[in-house]
Amino acid sequence: MKTVFITGATSGFGEACADVFGQNGYALILNGRRVDRLLSLKSRLEDDYGIRCHLLPFDVQNRRAVFTAIDTLPEEWREVDILINNAGLALGRNSFEEADIDDWETMIDTNLKGLLYVSKAVLPLMIPRNSGHIINLGSVAAKDVYDKGNVYCATKAAVETVSKAMRIELLPHRIKVTAIHPGAAETEFALVRFKGNEDAAKKTYTGLEPLTAKDVADIIFYCATLPPNVCINDLVVTCVQQADGIYFNRES
Structure with missing residues (x-):
C-alpha cells in the first residue's frame, strides 16, 4: 500500500486527510x-483502521529539523508516494500599516518556506522512483487579495506560483503537483488567526454553511487517487455561499 506524508496533521485539513487516507489503508x-x-x-488511527503510522514531530519553519527528520527516516518509510503540504496558518487581520511584523514572518516561514523545505527534503525519495504526487494547500486568498489579508494572501499566492514551477520542473520525473485552494472552512484556522478570540473567529462563518475539513480531505483524496496519467493541477473549492475570496451571500 502507498505511503502518504502529511504536514500539519494534528488538526483541520491535515487530521481529516489522515482519517480519509487511513480509512482507505494507506500508511x-x-x-x-x-x-x-x-x-x-x-493511536486512534492504528486502532480504528489497522494501519501503520510513523510520527515526525517537527516545526516546518525549522530548516535543520525538517531535513534531519526526513533524511533519517527508517528504510521502511522512505518510499513516500504522496506529500500533502498542509501546514500553514493566518495570523492577524490588520491593515498593512498596523500589522505585526512577527505575524508576517511566521506566516512566510510556515506557509512558504516550510512548504519549500519539506518538498525539497522529500523529493529525493520520489525522483529515483520516477513517481510521486505533491499536493500543496493554497487558499482562495491566492486568487483574490482581500482587505486586511496582505501578507497571508501573499504567501498563498506564492504557494500557487511555487506549485506551477514544481509542475513544470518535475515533469521529467513524472511527479504530479496539485494545488488545492479552499475557501471558508470551519477548522481551527479562524481561532488561530484571531489568536484565541472565539467571538471574532465565529464571525468568520456567520450566515454561512462553510466547508468542513472532511469536505476538503475528500477532495484531496480524489485528486490523489486518479489514474497515473491524470493530474488535477489547480482546484478552487468554496462552499455554495461563497464565490471567491471576497464575495459571500450570508444569511441573516
Missing part, C-alpha cells in the same frame, strides 16, 4: 508540532 507519516496530539492521532 501514514504524520508531522506536527504538538507531540501529544500526534501520539493520540497515531
Whole structure:
C-alpha cells in the first residue's frame, strides 16, 4: 500500500486527510508540532483502521529539523508516494500599516518556506522512483487579495506560483503537483488567526454553511487517487455561499 506524508496533521485539513487516507489503508507519516496530539492521532488511527503510522514531530519553519527528520527516516518509510503540504496558518487581520511584523514572518516561514523545505527534503525519495504526487494547500486568498489579508494572501499566492514551477520542473520525473485552494472552512484556522478570540473567529462563518475539513480531505483524496496519467493541477473549492475570496451571500 502507498505511503502518504502529511504536514500539519494534528488538526483541520491535515487530521481529516489522515482519517480519509487511513480509512482507505494507506500508511501514514504524520508531522506536527504538538507531540501529544500526534501520539493520540497515531493511536486512534492504528486502532480504528489497522494501519501503520510513523510520527515526525517537527516545526516546518525549522530548516535543520525538517531535513534531519526526513533524511533519517527508517528504510521502511522512505518510499513516500504522496506529500500533502498542509501546514500553514493566518495570523492577524490588520491593515498593512498596523500589522505585526512577527505575524508576517511566521506566516512566510510556515506557509512558504516550510512548504519549500519539506518538498525539497522529500523529493529525493520520489525522483529515483520516477513517481510521486505533491499536493500543496493554497487558499482562495491566492486568487483574490482581500482587505486586511496582505501578507497571508501573499504567501498563498506564492504557494500557487511555487506549485506551477514544481509542475513544470518535475515533469521529467513524472511527479504530479496539485494545488488545492479552499475557501471558508470551519477548522481551527479562524481561532488561530484571531489568536484565541472565539467571538471574532465565529464571525468568520456567520450566515454561512462553510466547508468542513472532511469536505476538503475528500477532495484531496480524489485528486490523489486518479489514474497515473491524470493530474488535477489547480482546484478552487468554496462552499455554495461563497464565490471567491471576497464575495459571500450570508444569511441573516
